[in-house]
Amino acid sequence: MRARLATSVTLASIVALGSFLHAQDADRVIAGGGIFVQGWTGKIDAGSTRQGRVLNDAKFAQDADALHVTTGPATTFWNPANTASGDYTLQATFREPRFMELNSHPHSYGLFIGGTGMGTDQMSLVYCVAYGSGQALIRGFSGPAVFTLLPQSTNAAVHKAPAVGQPVTQQITWTVKGGRAECSINGTVVAGYDKAQIVGAGKLQSTDGVFGIRFTHNVEAIITGFTLNGRAVK
Secondary structure, eight states, X not given: OHHHHHHHHXXXXXXXXXXXXXXXXXXXXXXTOEEOSTTOEEEEOHHHHHTTOOGGGSEEEEETTEEEEEXXXXXXXXXXXXXXOXXXXXXXXXXXXXXTTTOXXXXXXXXXXXXXXXXXXXXXXXXXXXXXXXXXXXXEEETTEEEEEEEEEEOTTSOBOSSTTSOEEEEEEEEEETTEEEEEETTEEEEEEEHHHHBSTTSBSOSOEEEEEEEOXXXXXXXXXXXXXXXXXX
């Protein structure tokens, strides 16, 4: 009886600690923040706005041939000149240099497609992101509503960091072809959808539109190999 009671107390303590850490994981303010890549802009999530955060509390910068992002507030970044339509392949590699350095639990980064109404309260897009803990998520915005296609879940294709503070790399690809959109991570399709499943009321307006980069809060990654149909994206 005492052993069972002790186990219950221990488990309850762990759960309580996890809840406490999550509650304390407020958005950071990144020193020297702002967008420093010509043509690019961004929009932070409503939850970050409610914390009093602003776009310049995250940092989006050029690092030689790479893009270097550090958040701060959860942010969607894009260049309005970057659009895709019809059949296309969008790809980038994300390197988290020090897993979970800025947070108490894993956070994500990846690519979005189908962007319309960018920067407004009617912004629509769908993103595929990876976590250094070996998980994937596919979610979207449809105006103020959020829709989830693939809940955050473990996937063997997603790389795991060997330990907290260690690097981890993910290659993320969106392929839109023949009326279907698929997200691959590290060369393996993690989920795919016919247009009828992702376009319509409460979801995307179209798989055509602006594309860009999606980061949740308090995470850093360096982005290389950012291409559309094999050509470098600026």
